[in-house]
Amino acid sequence: MNTSRIIRVLILMLVCLSILLGCKSRKSPSPQSSVIPTVPSNEVVSAEGANTEGTPVEGGEAPATESGGTAVVLVADEITTLEPYRLVRTHPDGSVASHLWDTLTWLNDDLQVESHLAESWRLVNNFTWEFKLRQGINFHNGEPFNAEAVRFSIERAQSMPGSQETFAKDVGLEKVEVADDYTLRLTTRQPVSNLPFHLTFLEILPPVYYAETSPDQLAVAPIGSGPYRLGEWTPGEGLVLEAVPTYWKGAPTLSRLVFRTVPRAEERMAALRNGEAALVTDLPPLPMEQWDSPTSRLKAVESTQRMFVGVRVEEGSPLADKRVRQALNYGVNVERIVDDLLEGYGERYGSWVNPPWNNPALVPWPYDPERAHELLAEAGYQEGFTVTLCTPVGVYYQDAAIAEAIAQQLAEIGITVEVETVDWAALARQLLSGDVPPLFLLGLNSWGDGVEDVKNLSATFAFNPTGWQNEPFEDVLQQAVNTFNEDSRIRLLNEAQAIAYDEAPWIWLWRQYDFYGISRDLDWAPRRDGLVYLYRASEGG
Numbered sequence: 371m372n373t374s375r376i377i378r379v380l381i382l383m384l385v386c387l388s389i390l391l392g393c394k395s396r397k398s399p400s401p402q403s404s405v406i407p408t409v410p411s412n413e414v415v416s417a418e419g420a421n422t423e424g425t426p427v428e429g430g431e432a433p434a435t436e437s438g439g440t441a442v443v444l445v446a447d448e449i450t451t452l453e454p455y456r457l458v459r460t461h462p463d464g465s466v467a468s469h470l471w472d473t474l475t476w477l478n479d480d481l482q483v484e485s486h487l488a489e490s491w492r493l494v495n496n497f498t499w500e501f502k503l504r505q506g507i508n509f510h511n512g513e514p515f516n517a518e519a520v521r522f523s524i525e526r527a528q529s530m531p532g533s534q535e536t537f538a539k540d541v542g543l544e545k546v547e548v549a550d551d552y553t554l555r556l557t558t559r560q561p562v563s564n565l566p567f568h569l570t571f572l573e574i575l576p577p578v579y580y581a582e583t584s585p586d587q588l589a590v591a592p593i594g595s596g597p598y599r600l601g602e603w604t605p606g607e608g609l610v611l612e613a614v615p616t617y618w619k620g621a622p623t624l625s626r627l628v629f630r631t632v633p634r635a636e637e638r639m640a641a642l643r644n645g646e647a648a649l650v651t652d653l654p655p656l657p658m659e660q661w662d663s664p665t666s667r668l669k670a671v672e673s674t675q676r677m678f679v680g681v682r683v684e685e686g687s688p689l690a691d692k693r694v695r696q697a698l699n700y701g702v703n704v705e706r707i708v709d710d711l712l713e714g715y716g717e718r719y720g721s722w723v724n725p726p727w728n729n730p731a732l733v734p735w736p737y738d739p740e741r742a743h744e745l746l747a748e749a750g751y752q753e754g755f756t757v758t759l760c761t762p763v764g765v766y767y768q769d770a771a772i773a774e775a776i777a778q779q780l781a782e783i784g785i786t787v788e789v790e791t792v793d794w795a796a797l798a799r800q801l802l803s804g805d806v807p808p809l810f811l812l813g814l815n816s817w818g819d820g821v822e823d824v825k826n827l828s829a830t831f832a833f834n835p836t837g838w839q840n841e842p843f844e845d846v847l848q849q850a851v852n853t854f855n856e857d858s859r860i861r862l863l864n865e866a867q868a869i870a871y872d873e874a875p876w877i878w879l880w881r882q883y884d885f886y887g888i889s890r891d892l893d894w895a896p897r898r899d900g901l902v903y904l905y906r907a908s909e910g911g
Contacts, residue, residue: 610626668885
């Protein structure tokens with residue numbers, strides 16, 4: 371997961387009961403809206419100060435001849451601000467943001483970096499990147515998109531009080547240079563091989579509007595250059611996005627998106643089956659055969675979120691011995707837990723790094739209690755020991771039950787595990803303050819970048835409370851960060867993964883599945899990172 375988004379989430383952790391997966395939402399036009407009711411393509415409600423005029427970019431996708439239909443999206447949580455540099459979670463925060471604002475680069479549905487507002491980029495030298503920007507694009511209020519807008523956005527993200535956008539810090543940014551209206555150079559203090567990836571998270575803003583408008587107004591009346599603009603928003607109820615017919619990549623297929631909060635999963639599913647929604651998110655694991663609806667379908671997708679039990683590596687503790695940590699991995703029957711508690715959705719991963727960057731030589735640790743006993747005896751703990759496992763409650767599906775199941779399995783190899791359920795905000799404070807329990811159940815999201823995934827186990831990573839430090843691992847990882855040759859970078863990342871796999875600072879578990887209920891009238895497929903992006907979704911499934 372990229373450090374920028376991680377740090378955003380860590381700040382939010384201290385004040386809310388949710389983790390790095392996220393879900394929030396807004397208001398809809400009317401309670402009687404059907405799944406995708408047809409509305410005229412010219413029915414667009416602008417946010418205050420917005421200007422619908424703009425010029426399609428030459429070479430962009432051809433505009434749709436008709437925009438039509440409304441998609442109502444029901445989510446579990448609520449959004450509280452539309453200040454882009456204070457948004458935290460992938461969904462619904464990031465889902466809404468992706469429709470309002472553009473970024474220089476974009477993560478496509480396969481989580482590959484591609485051009486967006488930046489038409490192309492190149493390395494000038496190992497420390498300087500040059501970006502050529504698309505021309506002829508306007509923000510929704512008529513301000514032109516250009517290199518100055520990018521410079522302003524980067525500097526605002528750095529200087530704005532309470533900003534949680536850390537692009538400049540993540541890449542060690544030293545200088546932003548506007549070469550001309552559509553050429554920008556970014557210079558870093560050290561080589562950063564994945565800098566274009568980090569730019570996928572930096573929303574680009576119209577400088578005049580964001581410089582001259584009060585923070586309170588900006589939090590409720592955003593302006594961007596994305597495929598949709600804010601139509602209406604009643605905090606606590608729902609949010610409406612209206613299509614921008616002149617969007618530079620072509621008019622959106624759907625003319626209106628409605629994000630509405632319905633906390634109870636049963637109510638979201640009932641609304642979908644009754645034709646009151648096009649899409650429901652944040653569902654628990656459900657057997658496909660139990661869905662059985664003629665008007666909707668269930669879609670399960672393995673996400674990029676890695677579940678794990680962090681192991682506090684502390685001198686004098688049994689857990690400081692690599693053999694003990696390996697025994698923990700041999701002692702957990704992941705398949706049994708997944709079958710019993712998660713309806714069978716989930717497979718143990720070999721590497722915590724998401725494909726295609728995962729080391730293919732690393733296979734999932736097998737359940738082997740006999741080998742676990744042998745390792746404990748070799749480490750001098752043949753009689754076992756007692757340890758505490760802390761788990762949040764209600765942050766992950768069945769989290770407390772999962773912790774209890776792990777405790778029962780480890781008891782079979784002689785380790786007494788005392789499960790302690792902790793309020794999520796309290797646990798987050800505990801982990802961030804350094805008062806780390808011996809074992810802790812967590813999940814981390816990822817956006818598919820190999821370097822950022824490997825960093826999850828670095829001693830320098832903001833949310834790695836394990837205390838595990840390994841000099842060869844850190845050295846190889848740093849080489850990968852500084853290496854621009856992709857083959858060499860893959861080799862180095864594979865080497866780093868192999869070191870951590872053997873050292874086992876986590877009990878490796880599984881990747882969570884995300885579940886969506888989708889109207890058969892909506893043509894849309896979910897992404898593995900949990901972002902709900904509907905720019906090209908359409909009627910007719």
